[in-house]
Amino acid sequence: MGNFTPISAAIGGTLIGLSAVLLMALTGRIAGISGIFAGLINPQTTDRAWRASLIVGLIAAPLAAALLGHTVPTPRMPGSYITVVIGGLLVGFGTRLGSGCTSGHGICGIARLSPRSIVATGVFMMAGIIVVALTHHVFGGG
Amino acid sequence: MPILTSLVCGFVFGCGLVISGMVQPAKVLGFLDFFAIPSGAWDPSLAVVMAAALAVAGLGYALLGTRPPLFERQSLWPTKKDIDRSLLSGALLFGLGWGLIGLCPGPAIADLSTLSLPVIVFVIAMATGMLAYDLWPYPQTPAAIIAGIAESSPVVDVV
Numbered sequence: 001m002g003n004f005t006p007i008s009a010a011i012g013g014t015l016i017g018l019s020a021v022l023l024m025a026l027t028g029r030i031a032g033i034s035g036i037f038a039g040l041i042n043p044q045t046t047d048r049a050w051r052a053s054l055i056v057g058l059i060a061a062p063l064a065a066a067l068l069g070h071t072v073p074t075p076r077m078p079g080s081y082i083t084v085v086i087g088g089l090l091v092g093f094g095t096r097l098g099s100g101c102t103s104g105h106g107i108c109g110i111a112r113l114s115p116r117s118i119v120a121t122g123v124f125m126m127a128g129i130i131v132v133a134l135t136h137h138v139f140g141g142g
Numbered sequence: 143m144p145i146l147t148s149l150v151c152g153f154v155f156g157c158g159l160v161i162s163g164m165v166q167p168a169k170v171l172g173f174l175d176f177f178a179i180p181s182g183a184w185d186p187s188l189a190v191v192m193a194a195a196l197a198v199a200g201l202g203y204a205l206l207g208t209r210p211p212l213f214e215r216q217s218l219w220p221t222k223k224d225i226d227r228s229l230l231s232g233a234l235l236f237g238l239g240w241g242l243i244g245l246c247p248g249p250a251i252a253d254l255s256t257l258s259l260p261v262i263v264f265v266i267a268m269a270t271g272m273l274a275y276d277l278w279p280y281p282q283t284p285a286a287i288i289a290g291i292a293e294s295s296p297v298v299d300v301v
Contacts, residue, residue: 003172003183005163009190012162016191017198019155024203026147028211028218031155033248038272053145054152055251061156062165062255072160075245075253076168077260083242088250088264090239092271095247098232099222102246103155105233106192109220111199119225120233125174127237132174135242 020108023054032104033058034095098124143213156252162191165252167244174241 020031027050029036040051062072078084095101098120100109105124109117163169172178172185211217240246245253245264253261 003169003185003187005185005187006190009162009187010194012158012160012164013191013194013196014198015154015158015161017195017200017202019151019158020195020199021202021206022147022154023151024211024217025206025209026212027144028214028216030218030220031151033155033246033251034272037247037251037269038276041269041273042276044277050144050148054148054155057149057152057154058156058159058248058252059255061153062160062252064153065157065160066255070160072165072253072256074256074258075166075261077258077264078243081260081263084260084264085267087239087243087245088267089271089274090235090242091246091250091264092239092268092273093275094232094234094236094239094271096232096272096275098229098234098236099220101236101248102240103248107195107199111196112203112219113200114220116220116222116225116229120229123230123233124237124240127234128174128241129176131238131241132171133177136171136175137177 016103016107017111020103020111030104030108032100032108034092034101035099035104038092038096094124147213155248158191158195159249159252163187164191165249167249169244170240170246170249171244174244 023029023031029050036051036054039045040048040055045051065072078087091101095104098105100117100120102121102124105114105117105120110121159165169185170188172183173188175184178184206217208217236246243264245261247268250261250265250268254265
């Protein structure tokens with residue numbers, strides 16, 4: 001487990017949980033990023049301001065970290081843009097059809113013990129594990 | 143105030159993603175790679191992130207109870223209860239995309255800050271997928287439309 005970083009993971013997780021509680025306590029909203037972002041880009045939405053500011057805050061965090069000397073490295077992505085586009089389409093369409101993503105179901109939903117979110121999280125975790133098993137071990141050769 | 147609150151919450155959330163390393167697709171894929179457990183290369187960090195986030199959010203939500211929010215009239219807790227086909231198929235599709243790239247919506251948006259072209263392409267594709275679902279003619283679900291097309295399409299001779 002050479003890449004395991006339990007302390008930074010625990011600190012980061014605590015901040016994510018704190019953010020979810022703050023958003024609910026102050027504005028009464030669930031911190032589900034897919035829903036917040038989808039509402040921002042949907043032309044039929046009327047409450048765009050809070051969504052936009054949350055997204056700005058989300059993008060500002062790595063920039064602030066860079067100012068403090070902790071630059072986030074460029075994410076390692078698959079070489080093929082076709083794979084990137086297919087992945088993006090699946091994530092976008094799937095999170096809308098399933099009404100949530102890792103934050104909305106995985107954190108906010110499970111935190112309030114929603115059976116829907118517990119099932120959804122189990123399903124997307126399993127799907128992710130199977131895809132990685134196939135791409136890394138069956139087709140990736142290693 | 144709700145706007146400022148959202149900004150701060152987004153920022154705190156983003157800091158959590160940066161500190162935990164979840165903005166790195168490799169870190170997420172390292173967790174999803176359960177077949178790396180025997181070799182010792184498995185990275186359980188994501189499980190620790192979720193456990194910590196769940197402990198804080200679970201406790202916080204429980205303390206809030208039914209109390210109304212400070213800056214709005216009422217709390218918008220989700221109301222759906224049924225575990226239906228949409229939930230299951232949506233979660234399945236999302237999981238496939240997540241496993242393929244290692245990015246879910248939060249980290250993908252935070253990673254826009256790196257101005258990396260693949261990330262920008264991913265977010266545009268993600269936005270397209272979201273709009274494709276959200277702007278689908280109401281009240282038909284995609285499944286219903288596909289079923290409708292199949293029923294109404296003329297019979298074609300298979301050569």
